[in-house]
Structures are given as structure tokens and as C-alpha cells.
Amino acid sequence: MATTVVADDTGRAKPRLGDTIFSRLALAAGIIILVALAGVFIFLTIEGAPGLVKPASFYGSASTFAGYVAPLLFGTVLAAIIALVVAVPLSWGIALVVSHYAPKRVATPIAYVIDLLAAVPSVVFGLWGITVLAPKLSPVYQWLEEHAGWVPFFAGPASTTGRTILTAGLVLAIMIIPIITAISREVFSQTPRLHEEAALALGATRWEMLRLAVFPYARSGMVSAVMLGLGRALGETMAVAMVLSAGGGISFNLISNTNPASIASNIASNYREGTPGKIQVLIATGLVLFLVTFLVNFAARWVVTRNERKLAR
Amino acid sequence: MAKSITVDSLDIYYGDFLAVEGVTMTIKARSVTAFIGPSGCGKSTFLRSLNRMHEVIPGARVEGKVMVDGQSLYDAAVDPVAVRRQIGMVFQRPNPFPTMSIYDNVLAGNRLNAKKMKRAEADDIVERSLKGANLWNEVKDRLNKPGMGLSGGQQQRLCIARAIAVEPQVLLMDEPCSALDPISTSAIEDLIHELKTEYTIVIVTHNMQQAARVSDETGFFNLKAAGQPGHLVEFNSTQKMFANPDNESTEAYISGRFG
Numbered sequence: 001m002a003t004t005v006v007a008d009d010t011g012r013a014k015p016r017l018g019d020t021i022f023s024r025l026a027l028a029a030g031i032i033i034l035v036a037l038a039g040v041f042i043f044l045t046i047e048g049a050p051g052l053v054k055p056a057s058f059y060g061s062a063s064t065f066a067g068y069v070a071p072l073l074f075g076t077v078l079a080a081i082i083a084l085v086v087a088v089p090l091s092w093g094i095a096l097v098v099s100h101y102a103p104k105r106v107a108t109p110i111a112y113v114i115d116l117l118a119a120v121p122s123v124v125f126g127l128w129g130i131t132v133l134a135p136k137l138s139p140v141y142q143w144l145e146e147h148a149g150w151v152p153f154f155a156g157p158a159s160t161t162g163r164t165i166l167t168a169g170l171v172l173a174i175m176i177i178p179i180i181t182a183i184s185r186e187v188f189s190q191t192p193r194l195h196e197e198a199a200l201a202l203g204a205t206r207w208e209m210l211r212l213a214v215f216p217y218a219r220s221g222m223v224s225a226v227m228l229g230l231g232r233a234l235g236e237t238m239a240v241a242m243v244l245s246a247g248g249g250i251s252f253n254l255i256s257n258t259n260p261a262s263i264a265s266n267i268a269s270n271y272r273e274g275t276p277g278k279i280q281v282l283i284a285t286g287l288v289l290f291l292v293t294f295l296v297n298f299a300a301r302w303v304v305t306r307n308e309r310k311l312a313r
Numbered sequence: 314m315a316k317s318i319t320v321d322s323l324d325i326y327y328g329d330f331l332a333v334e335g336v337t338m339t340i341k342a343r344s345v346t347a348f349i350g351p352s353g354c355g356k357s358t359f360l361r362s363l364n365r366m367h368e369v370i371p372g373a374r375v376e377g378k379v380m381v382d383g384q385s386l387y388d389a390a391v392d393p394v395a396v397r398r399q400i401g402m403v404f405q406r407p408n409p410f411p412t413m414s415i416y417d418n419v420l421a422g423n424r425l426n427a428k429k430m431k432r433a434e435a436d437d438i439v440e441r442s443l444k445g446a447n448l449w450n451e452v453k454d455r456l457n458k459p460g461m462g463l464s465g466g467q468q469q470r471l472c473i474a475r476a477i478a479v480e481p482q483v484l485l486m487d488e489p490c491s492a493l494d495p496i497s498t499s500a501i502e503d504l505i506h507e508l509k510t511e512y513t514i515v516i517v518t519h520n521m522q523q524a525a526r527v528s529d530e531t532g533f534f535n536l537k538a539a540g541q542p543g544h545l546v547e548f549n550s551t552q553k554m555f556a557n558p559d560n561e562s563t564e565a566y567i568s569g570r571f572g
Contacts, residue, residue, distance in 0.1 A: 103371065104371065192408075194404065194406060194408040195408055195410065195411070197366065197369070197404065197408070198404065198408040198409075198410065198472070199410075199421075200366065200369055200397060201364065201366055201397055201401065201402035201404070201476075202397065202398070202401070202421055202422035202425060202475070202476075202479070203394050203395070203396075203397040203398030203399075203422065203425055203479070204394070204397075204425050205394050208425055212410060212421060212425075213410065216410065216411065216412035216413075217411065217412075
């Protein structure tokens with residue numbers, strides 16, 4: 001026998017050095033992420049806990065923490081939802097054009113430009129939103145108030161500056177398009193050729209091929225893309241703080257002057273002049289944002305795995 | 314409903330690259346026609362040009378004529394989607410839709426063709442197609458299980474069931490057994506024998522015994538030389554091809570003296 005088995009005292013095959021190093025490195029990377037996440041959570045809890053039970057004066061007109069954070073949370077979620085409603089169909093559309101419709105010499109530059117969009121700092125988006133988009137949207141809001149005022153979303157009175165939650169949502173939408181597009185494009189283009197050809201050979205049109213072969217394959221990746229976009233929209237600070245003229249409670253009126261701020265933008269605009277007590281309140285709102293983001297992510301994962309289990313049965 | 318195919322001096326390109334040159338042949342209705350030849354000689358490319366699947370690759374195109382019962386396949390007015398609905402295809406590796414049940418996999422093509430189908434009608438098609446593909450007895454109790462849960466050979470027969478569910482005029486098979494074990498292969502070969510009473514079948518195979526077993530006519534493809542386009546060397550009845558071929562290189566290839 002020419003083969004020999006190298007064994008140590010325990011009788012097991014000796015692990016190779018390279019394998020050991022790599023597995024330790026991978027393990028360390030995984031642990032670091034968990035530690036960082038736990039660290040953030042612990043910081044928010046310790047620093048924010050006192051902010052939950054301050055005297056009523058700390059919470060402005062609301063007088064309790066729940067009353068203080070509720071409009072902020074509402075504003076955060078509302079702006080993020082507006083952003084998703086606009087960005088998701090657009091992003092999936094762009095991703096499909098790039099991966100399946102456009103010829104390569106068109107698709108590559110489009111993909112490149114979209115990726116560049118992701119590199120634009122959020123302050124720049126904020127500036128653009130405040131100086132260009134908001135004034136341009138103001139007449140649109142007037143028009144909406146006049147012609148669609150019976151829809152609660154457009155009840156008005158329309159903001160004359162255009163710095164409404166809808167504008168903020170639209171700016172957010174543009175900011176999250178690149179990430180949703182990039183990930184969706186990646187999963188769309190990874191659809192096995194074999195499945196696409198199976199659909200085409202049955203006489204599927206391009207759209208039917210997408211429905212039969214591409215979407216089922218890409219579904220969990222599409223949801224991941226949306227989740228990442230949502231995470232960014234929920235946490236985006238500067239653009240919202242700059243664009244939104246905040247002040248107001250819970251309201252579905254998207255085009256008026258009385259907009260709820262978002263949690264992140266509220267922290268950004270009040271942190272500087274905050275007293276230590278006030279800052280604890282702000283950190284507590286940060287904790288709420290952290291938990292909401294977490295829950296949303298878990299919910300999305302659950303939806304995806306439930307779908308996959310249903311298929312595996 | 315089975316139809317014959319006439320091919321006249323067909324050149325097949327990938328962009329500027331001429332992959333297959335000057336193929337002329339007539340494929341008879343209700344018979345099995347096999348294509349053999351070394352790898353890369355263009356058999357699969359030629360097969361894919363018969364249902365316009367070739368052109369789904371960017372830059373791919375053909376020149377020449379393909380007539381199916383007198384109707385030109387590459388006429389400007391012909392919709393490739395309509396062509397593929399009438400000329401079914403089975404691929405080298407089984408490719409059932411991974412997220413669909415066995416039942417839905419069989420009906421995938423029919424659901425593209427018809428908007429609404431009654432439940433009874435759908436059940437009928439599923440049963441008939443799966444029986445046609447010799448799979449009914451193995452799967453009739455688990456039609457709602459995913460198609461990916463079947464064995465490789467069963468998956469391939471599921472793909473055949475899916476292809477015949479739309480009652481195509483021609484069935485193209487691109488090395489349908491190359492990923493299967495001998496028992497599944499034999500099941501598919503038996504199936505090909507049964508299917509030829511109703512369909513025109515064209516099969517590409519690397520296995521010469523298989524060509525000899527299943528086909529009525531055989532075409533031998535080869536490269537003229539390395540880097541040159543593939544072409545059809547000889548097209549004859551299978552019996553003649555394997556006993557007494559006209560062309561020397563055919564004989565060399567079939568008897569294993571190829572080089």
C-alpha cells in the first residue's frame with residue numbers, strides 16, 4: 001500500500017494547517033459581528049433606559065415617552081413605506097432590464113450608473129431634495145390638493161415649500177434604488193440558464209419566462225434586497241433631517257406642513273443642543289428604531305422561509 | 314399532427330462565428346431521427362435551430378431554410394414563441410421548475426397556451442401526459458409534491474411529460490439520457506419507441522448504441538478540421554449507417570476508429 005494515513009494520538013486524521021487557520025478566521029469574523037451587534041444593543045439599553053422614565057417635561061407636549069416616540073416612529077415608518085412603494089417596482093424593473101431585456105452594451109452602463117448612485121453621500125441627496133426637488137414638487141402638491149383632495153393622503157393644505165413627508169419619502173426612494181437594484185440584478189442574472197430555457201422551450205414569452213423561471217428562483221433574494229433598502233430608509237438621517245420640515249403628530253396627510261419627523265432625523269436635529277437628560281431620551285428613541293428594524297428583518301425572513309417550506313412539502 | 318421537417322443548406326452562426334455549415338436533410342414524420350458525432354461538432358446547435366431556441370443566445374442567428382410541413386420556420390412573420398409551442402424540447406439535464414409541484418410542472422406549458430382550464434380538464438391532461446411519459450404509476454399519489462424531489466430519471470420523464478402535455482408536432486431531445494443511469498436510460502428509450510407513433514422525434518446522442526437502438530434514421534455530424542465549422546457528413550437509415558455507411562469517416566467514427 002502506497003497510501004499512508006497520518007493520525008495523531010486520538011486516532012483521528014490530522015487536520016491541515018491551512019484549513020484550521022481559515023476556519024478560525026471565519027469563526028472570528030462571525031463572532032465579531034455578533035459582538036458588535038450586542039455591543040450596540042447594550043449601549044442603547046444602558047444609555048437609553050433612563051430616557052424611558054423621565055419627568056413629563058422632557059417629552060415636550062407629549063408628557064410620556066410613548067407619546068413622544070409614537071409620532072416619530074410613525075414618521076419613520078411612513079417615509080420608509082413611501083420610499084419602498086416608489087423604489088421597489090422601479091428597482092426590480094431596472095434590474096430586469098439590466099439582466100434580461102437590454103443588450104449587453106446598454107445594460108452594462110446602466111448598471112454602472114446605478115451603482116454610482118449608491119456612492120452619492122446622503123447630504124448631497126438632502127441638498128438636492130431641499131433646493132431642487134421640494135420647490136419643483138410644491139406646485140404638484142397644490143394640484144393634488146385641488147384635484148385629489150378627497151383622498152386623505154392629499155387633504156392639504158398643501159405645503160408651499162414642498163418640504164413634506166412625501167418629498168422626504170421620494171428622496172429616500174432615490175437613495176435606496178441602487179441597493180435594491182444591485183442585489184435584485186445579481187439574483188436575476190444568476191437564474192440557471194437551464195430553467196430559463198425550460199420555460200422558453202415550452203413557448204414562454206420573455207415575461208412568462210421571467211414568471212416561470214426567474215422570479216421563483218430569485219424570490220428570497222428579491223426580499224433580501226427590499227429588506228436592505230428598507231433598513232436604509234428607516235435609518236436614513238441627514239437627507240430626511242434636511243428635507244423634512246418637521247413639527248406635527250400622526251397624520252396620513254402627505255402634502256401638508258405638519259409632518260411627523262423620523263426617529264433618526266429627530267436625533268440628528270436635537271442632539272447638539274440636548275441636555276444630558278434630553279440625550280437619554282433621544283438614545284431611547286434610537287433603541288426603539290433599532291428594535292423596529294430588527295423586528296422588520298425577522299418578519300421578512302420568516303415570510304421567506306415559510307414560503308420555502310411550503311414549497312418543500 | 315406529427316410533421317416532417319425539411320432543412321435546406323442551413324448555416325448556423327454565433328455572431329460572426331460559423332458553427333454549422335450547409336446542412337440539408339429531411340426528417341420524416343412519425344419516426345425517430347438521431348444525430349451522432351463528436352463533441353462540439355454542432356449537433357445540439359443544429360437541434361436548437363429546429364425550434365428557434367438557438368437564437369435565445371445573444372448574437373446567434375441562422376441562414377438558410379427550415380420548413381415544417383411546408384411552412385418556413387424562419388419566415389419574418391413567424392413568431393418564435395409560437396414555433397416553440399409546437400416543437401417541444403427535452404434537455405440534456407432534467408430541468409423541472411424547482412418551485413412547482415409535479416402537477417404544475419406538467420401543466421406549465423398548457424397554462425401558457427390557454428388562459429383558463431377547468432379542473433377536470435387539467436387533471437385529464439396531467440394523467441394523460443404522465444401516462445405517456447411512463448411516470449404515472451410512480452407519481453400518481455404525490456402529484457402535489459415538488460418535481461425536484463424525484464430521481465434524475467423520473468425528473469427527465471417529468472420533463473418529457475411536460476413537453477408532450479401541449480401535444481407538440483415535433484419533439485426534440487438533446488442528449489436526454491446523458492445524465493441518467495442505465496435503468497432510467499432504458500425507460501426513456503422505451504418511451505421514445507412508444508412516442509414515435511404519435512410524434513416526430515429528433516434526438517441528439519453521444520451514445521452510438523442508443524442511436525442504433527432507438528432511431529430509424531441517423532445523421533453523422535463532424536468538424537471538417539479543428540476550428541472549422543461542423544457539417545453533416547452522412548444522413549441515412551440507421552440500419553445502413555451502422556452496417557454499411559457510404560462515408561469512410563462515418564464508419565471510422567461508428568466503429569471507434571475515429572481520430
